Amino acid sequence: xxxxxxxxxxxxxxxxxxxxxxxxxxxxxxxxxxxxxxxxxxxxxxxxxxxxxxxxxxxxxxxxxxxxxxxxxxxxxxxxxxxxxxxxxxxxxxxxxxxxxxxxxxxxxxxxxxxxxxxxxxxxxxxxxxxxxxxxxxxxxxxxxxxxxxxxxxxxxxxxxxxxxxxxxxxxxxxxxxxxxxxxxxxxxxxxxxxxxxxxxxxxxxxxxxxxxxxxxxxxxxxxxxxxxxxxxxxxxxxxxxxxxxxxxxxxxxxxxxxxxxxxxxxxxxxxxxxxxxxxxxxxxxxxxxxxxxxxxxxxxxxxxxxxxxxxxxxxxxxxxxxxxxxxxxxxxxxxxxxxxxxxxxxxxx
Numbered sequence: 549x550x551x552x553x554x555x556x557x558x559x560x561x562x563x564x565x566x567x568x569x570x571x572x573x574x575x576x577x578x579x580x581x582x583x584x585x586x587x588x589x590x591x592x593x594x595x596x597x598x599x600x601x602x603x604x605x606x607x608x609x610x611x612x613x614x615x616x617x618x619x620x621x622x623x624x625x626x627x628x629x630x631x632x633x634x635x636x637x638x639x640x641x642x643x644x645x646x647x648x649x650x651x652x653x654x655x656x657x658x659x660x661x662x663x664x665x666x667x668x669x670x671x672x673x674x675x676x677x678x679x680x681x682x683x684x685x686x687x688x689x690x691x692x693x694x695x696x697x698x699x700x701x702x703x704x705x706x707x708x709x710x711x712x713x714x715x716x717x718x719x720x721x722x723x724x725x726x727x728x729x730x731x732x733x734x735x736x737x738x739x740x741x742x743x744x745x746x747x748x749x750x751x752x753x754x755x756x757x758x759x760x761x762x763x764x765x766x767x768x769x770x771x772x773x774x775x776x777x778x779x780x781x782x783x784x785x786x787x788x789x790x791x792x793x794x795x796x797x798x799x800x801x802x803x804x805x806x807x808x809x810x811x812x813x814x815x816x817x818x819x820x821x822x823x824x825x826x827x828x829x830x831x832x833x834x835x836x837x838x839x840x841x842x843x844x845x846x847x848x849x850x851x852x853x854x855x856x857x858x859x860x861x862x863x864x865x866x867x868x869x870x871x872x873x874x875x876x877x878x879x880x881x882x883x884x885x886x887x888x889x890x891x892x893x894x895x896x897x898x
Contacts, residue, residue: 553712558593558615560636561624571693608632612639619711621650626657628669629676658689752806760867768870782878788888793896800898811867813898819865826890833883840866848882
């Protein structure tokens with residue numbers, strides 16, 4: 549049986565087109581009956597389906613994250629363009645400029661409007677159309693929901709073969725990466741024979757009041773040892789970029805599988821993803837530091853100050869925090885250290 553290929557479609561619009569949104573969802577569900585026979589599933593993302601759970605930032609950031617992961621972005625407009633709908637379009641357009649995905653389809657409903665429904669917000673619609681003209685982005689009018697379904701259905705017929713081929717190529721690419729990592733890890737395991745994780749495991753399984761601080765320092769030493777930089781006490785960027793994947797996965801597993809589960813690389817990555825993911829962006833990393841309470845308006849705290857009782861934070865992802873020590877001793881901007889370290893975690897699939 550062929551593996552089912554999923555195509556993610558994000559639908560953006562304001563509540564004034566609530567009925568059109570419902571009909572569009574029904575349309576996609578009916579299309580799935582046709583495409584599932586070809587091992588293709590259309591997954592429609594709707595903001596109504598998101599759970600209003602706690603986020604490190606705001607729920608809108610969850611929508612934006614979903615947009616970045618989708619294959620097709622569809623937006624509908626009638627008499628206004630809301631702040632968040634425009635933000636969603638900007639997110640999709642920015643991602644499209646990076647890697648030609650998601651494909652963007654913008655529709656304006658061209659129907660008779662009751663004059664009582666027209667408000668000063670109509671100006672947001674006019675300005676948005678001007679913005680699209682400046683971007684060189686073509687939009688399409690639709691007269692009714694049936695017209696919308698017909699037009700988008702025609703587009704689906706054209707783009708699905710390309711999207712399916714793209715996903716197949718991505719799977720092949722991922723398999724090559726995994727094969728490459730497997731070969732790399734065999735080399736890493738040979739070079740890690742002298743790495744002893746038992747002390748870190750013992751510290752984290754203990755009950756000492758300051759065990760997380762001790763475990764953080766032990767993590768710092770293990771990473772330096774793996775990079776042959778114990779004597780120097782810090783890592784160059786090229787050292788971070790070559791940290792053994794097996795080492796990083798093992799350390800993360802030790803932290804995550806004890807009562808320190810909220811303190812681990814995977815928890816920190818989850819928080820970072822709520823800030824639009826790993827980017828070479830100082831402002832984003834500063835937001836990460838603010839969330840951890842590792843900095844204030846004057847900048848990042850020093851490593852020693854951070855671990856004093858005065859500055860101790862219980863925020864998820866607070867530990868490990870060794871990157872501050874590496875930045876201080878190496879006299880490197882901590883945000884640059886963070887970008888390289890979490891990029892390495894991402895490459896290692898931690």
